[in-house]
Amino acid sequence: MPKAAPDGGAPDLLLTGVHQPDDMTPCDILLSGGRVAAIAPAGSHATVPPGTRRVEFDGRFVIPGLWDEHVHMNQWALTLGRVDLSGAAAAREAAAVVGAHVGGVRGGGVRDGGASSSGGRTLVGVGFRDAAWADAPSLELLDGTTGGVPVALISHDLHCVWLNSAAAVRYGVNPGPDGLLREEPAFALTRELGRLPDSDVDALVRSAGAAAAARGIVGIVDLEMVWNRDPWLRRIADGFDSFRVEAGVYPLDLDRAVAEGMRTGQQVPGGAGLLSVGPLKVLxxxxxxxxxxxxxxxxxxxxxxxxxxxxxxxxxxxxxxxxxxxxxxxxxxxxxxxxxxxxxxxxxxxxxxxxxxxxxxxxxxxxxxxxxxxxxxxxxxxxxxxxxxxxxxxxxxxxxxxxxxxxxxxxxxALGSDAPVAPMEPWTTMSAATTRARGDGREPWHPEQALTRREALAASARGRSRIRVGDTADVVVLEGDPLTVDDAAFTAMPVAATLVAGRFSFGG
The missing domain is CATH 3.20.20.140 (Metal-dependent hydrolases)
Known part of the structure; x- marks a missing residue:
């Protein structure tokens, strides 16, 4: 059936036979008007409002909806069409991976990463980590594996771009012998590399948004380095409804935002209850x-x-x-x-x-x-x-x-991913916070800095550790108790359903 708007227009729902974490007493939760209207022992709701839909969850667990507090949404979505360099252990290895993809660019098989006046496509890679490499990036090294195909490689932290000579010419930059742009020049080129048609970017955002909802995300703080409000209004008008968005503002746009009467926390008209003004981001x-x-x-x-x-x-x-x-x-x-x-x-x-x-x-x-x-x-x-x-x-x-x-x-x-620096995957985030290890055989790194699972869940849900009457009906239904499953199950926690303001954004 069509999805209702998340601003109170969703039909009433009764989630039956659910458990709150660390509580084996089953309960029913009534969601009405975008809020948690009632919580009662399972089966005790003799009457519910007319038209209420009952959804049986057979003993599954419910938690407050999860937020990713720091996302660069365009950049995260764009990674879906870019070369992954996160596994490269050296500059030469990264250059070899890129070289293997060059044929696809020559044949038109790799998406262009930005406008160009000279024709052809730019190969864009993401995720390299040169801080721990024994060798160093260089223009000569990248030129040697890529020839005349423009190549731009964005570091995992977004603060550096490694170019070959063809890309330097195409984008009118002078990176020097190491082929690197850092900080603001890197940010500017990264924005240029993301200049694809709105329809292409929005399609990638829809796909990434659906994947996030399937992992229990009900909201993000989007700190993309652009004027962020209008792209999100366009996406929501076109049917995007996977999660709430707080759209950040940068100092360059502060005068414009103030002139338009914007302030942090304000609901944006036309945002269907999903879009609000985020913080002022200052690097x-x-x-x-x-x-x-x-x-x-x-x-x-x-x-x-x-x-x-x-x-x-x-x-x-x-x-x-x-x-x-x-x-x-x-x-x-x-x-x-x-x-x-x-x-x-x-x-x-x-x-x-x-x-x-x-x-x-x-x-x-x-x-x-x-x-x-x-x-x-x-x-x-x-x-x-x-x-x-x-x-x-x-x-x-x-x-x-x-x-x-x-x-x-x-x-x-407030826990987040900084996607695309790390995946937009809240269970990976919380697992890292609670174990300080990856399960790859390495010892935990400074385990004294770990959080408990309860603390990590609360820090991922804006301080909410349990669902309570009167809460916004942003709810996640899980296959296991997040406080008691083992570490491997916690990291890969299966999500049965996600609801935003009482409307299913996943499952249901």
Missing amino acids: IDGSLNTRTAYCVDPYPHGGRGLLTVSESELLELLVRARDTGFVPAVHAIGDGANEVALNAFAAAGVKGRIEHAQFVRQQDFARFGELGLTASVQPAHALDDRDAADANWAGRTDRAFPLRSLLDAGATL
């Missing part, structure tokens, strides 16, 4: 893989990384956000950048989010709690980047990806 440093995260101590190769926004400039932005109704979300990875961000939040007297908080000085943990800040963290990065952290932050990784330290200091944790 103040780079990343670990690119060795541009701004640190107190120098990297082994020299330099402390990049502080791309000074403390005084950041304070000015936070004050502007405070005065215009925007919640600031400050990207800070290095311990130096986190210190700068905390100083600015304290001076501005505004609450907000620090995105990533990957490396924090011991004396700064308490400030997260004292300032009432949310640490928007991506636990899978701890496992993806453990070797890079050990190499570049040697002897100090007890305070890297410090989930337990942040939580114990009073920070509010």
Whole structure:
């Protein structure tokens, strides 16, 4: 049947025979008007509102809907048509993988990654991690395997692009002998590589959205580096209804957003109850893989990384956000950048989010709690980047990806993926947070920084650990108890159904 709008127009549902985690007493849950209207022992609902649909779940488990708190949705969707380099253990290996795909580009078999005036297609790869490579990327190396086919390879953290000469000419950039663009030049080229027809990008987003709903995601914070509101309005008008979206705004667009009366948390007219205004995203440093995260101590190769926004400039932005109704979300990875961000939040007297908080000085943990800040963290990065952290932050990784330290200091944790940096897969995210291991035979990495499963579930559901009457009817139905299944089952948790405001977005 057609899906009703998620703003209270969904028909009433009675979910029967379900369990809340760690509770073997079955219950029935009535969803009405987009809310949890009642919870009662199973079978006790003698009467329900007329027209209520009953759905039997035979003892399955229900949890609050899951959020991915940090996504670059266009970039994540675009990975579906790009060459995966995440398994490359060296620059030469990555170049060889790309070289094997060049024939497909010559034959028109690989999607173009951006506009070009010279004809032909650009091969786009994603996910390389050069921080732990023994050899180094170079223009000469990539030219040697790709010839005259333009090639652009985006690092897993999005802060670096490796080009060959043909791509450098096509896009009018000068990367130097290493073939690398970093930070803003890399971001600009990445945006250019994503300039496909709206219909193509939207189709990929629909596919990625359906996959996310099938894993229990009911909402995302989309921090794509574009003016984000209008693409989402277009997608929703065209039928997208997989999850809620909070669309972030960047400083470049803040004047426009303020002029249009936007503020964080505001429902966007025409968004069918799915779209709201997200935070003001401010990047103040780079990343670990690119060795541009701004640190107190120098990297082994020299330099402390990049502080791309000074403390005084950041304070000015936070004050502007405070005065215009925007919640600031400050990207800070290095311990130096986190210190700068905390100083600015304290001076501005505004609450907000620090995105990533990957490396924090011991004396700064308490400030997260004292300032009432949310640490928007991506636990899978701890496992993806453990070797890079050990190499570049040697002897100090007890305070890297410090989930337990942040939580114990009073920070509010919000878990996400930073997709495409890590997959948009909440169970992988929560597994990384609770085990600090991948099940690949390696010992857990700093297990003292792990969360409990209950903590990880709450940090993935905006603080909701159980379904309660009056909650928004964003609900996930699981095949097992997430608090008691073994680690392998938790990581691969089968989802039976996902509901957004009482409407099935998956299953049902």
